[in-house]
Every structure is written in structure tokens, then in C-alpha cells.
Amino acid sequence: MITDVAIVGYGWAARMHARAAVANGLQVLAVAGPNQAKRQAFIDEYCSGAVSCESVDQVLAQTAPGLVVIASPNANHFPQASACVMAGTHVLVEKPITTRLGDAQELYRLAREQGVSVSVGHMWRYHDQVVALRDRVSRGELGRVVRTHGYGVHAKWGPSGWFTELEKSGGGALIDMGIHAIDTARFVLGDPLPVRVQASIGVGCFREDLRVDDDGLLIIDWNNGVRSLVEFGWWQSRLEGLEAETEVVGALEAAQIWPNFRMFPAEYEHCSLAMYQHQLADVISSCAAGRASRVSIDIGIIALQIVEEAYAAARMTHQPTRHIRTWEPRWHESH
Numbered sequence: 001m002i003t004d005v006a007i008v009g010y011g012w013a014a015r016m017h018a019r020a021a022v023a024n025g026l027q028v029l030a031v032a033g034p035n036q037a038k039r040q041a042f043i044d045e046y047c048s049g050a051v052s053c054e055s056v057d058q059v060l061a062q063t064a065p066g067l068v069v070i071a072s073p074n075a076n077h078f079p080q081a082s083a084c085v086m087a088g089t090h091v092l093v094e095k096p097i098t099t100r101l102g103d104a105q106e107l108y109r110l111a112r113e114q115g116v117s118v119s120v121g122h123m124w125r126y127h128d129q130v131v132a133l134r135d136r137v138s139r140g141e142l143g144r145v146v147r148t149h150g151y152g153v154h155a156k157w158g159p160s161g162w163f164t165e166l167e168k169s170g171g172g173a174l175i176d177m178g179i180h181a182i183d184t185a186r187f188v189l190g191d192p193l194p195v196r197v198q199a200s201i202g203v204g205c206f207r208e209d210l211r212v213d214d215d216g217l218l219i220i221d222w223n224n225g226v227r228s229l230v231e232f233g234w235w236q237s238r239l240e241g242l243e244a245e246t247e248v249v250g251a252l253e254a255a256q257i258w259p260n261f262r263m264f265p266a267e268y269e270h271c272s273l274a275m276y277q278h279q280l281a282d283v284i285s286s287c288a289a290g291r292a293s294r295v296s297i298d299i300g301i302i303a304l305q306i307v308e309e310a311y312a313a314a315r316m317t318h319q320p321t322r323h324i325r326t327w328e329p330r331w332h333e334s335h
């Protein structure tokens with residue numbers, strides 16, 4: 001069983017992973033990233049005793065972690081995850097799995113070839129209330145599902161720095177926040193495959209200085225006949241609920257994940273540590289058992305495929321629809 005991890009990056013997501021690792025009784029062996037002062041401050045605060053490394057290559061040369069957690073800017077995901085896979089080390093990569101679908105598929109191929117597990121940080125799949133809605137849907141309590149309506153947005157704020165630089169991020173609010181809403185809709189529906197996406201995406205709608213998308217709407221058609229409306233954005237001036245929510249509309253009844261959010265206590269943490277702990281525990285036990293985790297790489301590939309097709313669709317304003325040629329996950333064959 002894996003007892004230690006290395007963490008790549010030392011920002012918001014890396015903090016959640018380090019706290020989850022410590023809370024799960026794992027040792028953080030090493031922390032990697034280019035800024036020596038930042039990574040040392042991170043080590044002192046969250047995982048004292050960890051080896052401080054400039055790069056993933058240094059982590060792999062100097063330590064032997066059971067799992068590497070990659071929480072660096074998006075464009076680094078592919079080279080860093082591939083380096084781990086080629087060294088035979090299991091990986092959990094933050095979302096998006098990579099910034100380009102072709103890279104994600106290549107990572108999938110390498111992982112199968114090396115017999116290594118790659119998972120992706122779609123951690124909403126581990127939130128108790130998200131799982132509860134998925135279970136209600138699968139038990140048929142809402143009747144035949146017709147549509148979903150979900151969103152992933154930041155209201156009154158948005159990220160800066162690398163998140164807004166296309167080369168480093170691969171896109172704006174869609175690849176950052178919309179991807180969560182896409183994956184949550186898919187999860188609660190029982191993981192259908194996408195067959196079509198229609199998109200309207202805006203750049204610099206809420207913040208004129210932005211050169212990546214900060215607002216948009218997608219309609220996704222799934223192969224079980226359900227359609228999903230997904231909204232995403234940064235700097236939205238209005239938010240009626242939490243930053244992420246999905247409602248499922250069945251023929252008998254409609255239900256949303258967090259219907260009573262106005263009653264939540266002030267200390268309620270939407271992006272809870274518990275999700276990250278459950279995710280890490282599942283990823284680690286899946287590596288030991290040689291099975292796919294709930295967030296195995298194919299989950300990230302399908303979410304990214306929808307994102308990539310949506311960006312392509314939105315560029316074709318005269319015909320904003322893309323038919324999706326199903327990418328068949330074959331993860332189980334490698335075990």
C-alpha cells in the first residue's frame with residue numbers, strides 16, 4: 001500500500017492535497033516547483049521534513065514516492081505527468097488532465113504501456129451530496145431523466161496570473177470552472193458519453209482586459225438521450241447559490257445537489273477537505289488493487305474532449321455545434 005506522496009506545485013490546490021495527505025496519515029516526501037522560497041514556505045507550513053525539489057525529475061531521482069500529485073499550472077500537467085509515468089510512478093493530476101486532448105490521449109497510452117495508474121482531480125465525484133444525487137438518479141427516484149442544468153462560476157472575483165494566459169492555462173473559465181460542471185453532470189447521470197456539444201463562449205465579457213473566456217453556455221447531448229445545460233464564468237456579477245451546482249430534471253421530479261444552501265452555517269466550506277481526502281484514499285487503494293479509481297484518466301479525457309469541442313464550436317459562430325466521435329475508454333484492459 002502507498003504510504004507517501006510527492007506534491008508538485010505549492011498554490012491553492014497543492015495546499016488542499018498536502019492537508020488531505022497529512023489528514024489521511026500519509027507522508028509528504030517531497031515538494032517540487034521552480035520557486036525555492038515559495039516551496040520552502042509551503043513545506044514549513046504543511047509538510048515539514050519534505051525534500052524541496054526544483055522539478056519533477058529531481059523528485060523522481062532523489063525520492064521514490066508511491067504517488068505524485070500534480071497541482072501546477074495546466075500546461076505543465078502533460079510533461080510532468082508523462083515523466084512520472086515513464087518512471088513507473090502512479091500520478092494524480094489536477095484538472096484539466098492536460099491542456100490538449102491529443103496530449104491526454106498520449107498520456108493514457110503511456111500509462112497503459114507502463115502499467116501505471118493516472119487519475120485526475122475531478123474531486124466533486126467524492127462529495128457526499130453529489131454522490132447522494134447520483135444514487136437517487138440511478139435508483140430512478142426522479143423518473144426518466146430529461147435534462148440537467150448546472151454551473152461552475154466565480155462571482156465577484158476571478159483568477160489572475162497564469163490562469164488568464166492561454167499558453168499556460170489552455171483556456172479561461174470553461175477549462176477552469178466549466179469543466180467541473182460538465183463532469184458533475186456526467187457523474188450524476190451515470191457517466192454517459194457525449195455525442196454533441198453546442199457552445200456560446202465570450203471573451204472579456206465581465207472583465208474587458210481578459211484575453212480568455214470569462215462567460216459561456218454549453219448544451220451537451222449525451223448518448224442516453226439526456227441533454228445538459230452548463231453555465232460557466234469568472235467575475236459574474238450575480239450568483240444565486242454556491243459556485244458549483246447541478247440540478248437534474250426527471251420526468252417525475254427535479255432535484256439539485258445543494259437545495260438548501262441558504263441554511264448552511266457561515267463556516268461551510270464548499271470545496272471541502274473531505275472531498276480531497278476521499279479522492280486521495282480512493283486513488284491510493286485503486287493503485288494497490290490494480291483497478292481504476294472513480295477519477296481515472298478516462299474521466300478527465302472525456303471532460304477535456306467536451307471542453308475542446310466546445311471551444312471549436314464557439315469559434316464557428318454560424319454553426320456552433322460539434323458532433324463528438326466517441327472516445328472509447330479501455331482503461332480496464334491494462335490491468
Ligand SMILES: NC(=O)c1ccc[n+]([C@@H]2O[C@H](COP(=O)([O-])OP(=O)(O)OC[C@H]3O[C@@H](n4cnc5c(N)ncnc54)[C@H](O)[C@@H]3O)[C@@H](O)[C@H]2O)c1
Nearest residue numbers: 008009010011012013014033071072073074076094095121
Ligand atoms: N480541483 C479543483 O477544484 C481545483 C481548484 C484549484 C486549482 N485546481 C487546479 O490545480 C492546479 C493549480 O492551481 P492553483 O489554484 O493551485 O494555482 P496557483 O497559482 O495557486 O498555484 C500554482 C503554483 O504552481 C507553481 N508553479 C509554476 N510553475 C510550476 C512548475 N513548472 N512546477 C510546479 N509548480 C509550478 C506556481 O508558482 C504556483 O505557486 C491547476 O491545474 C488548477 O486547474 C483545481
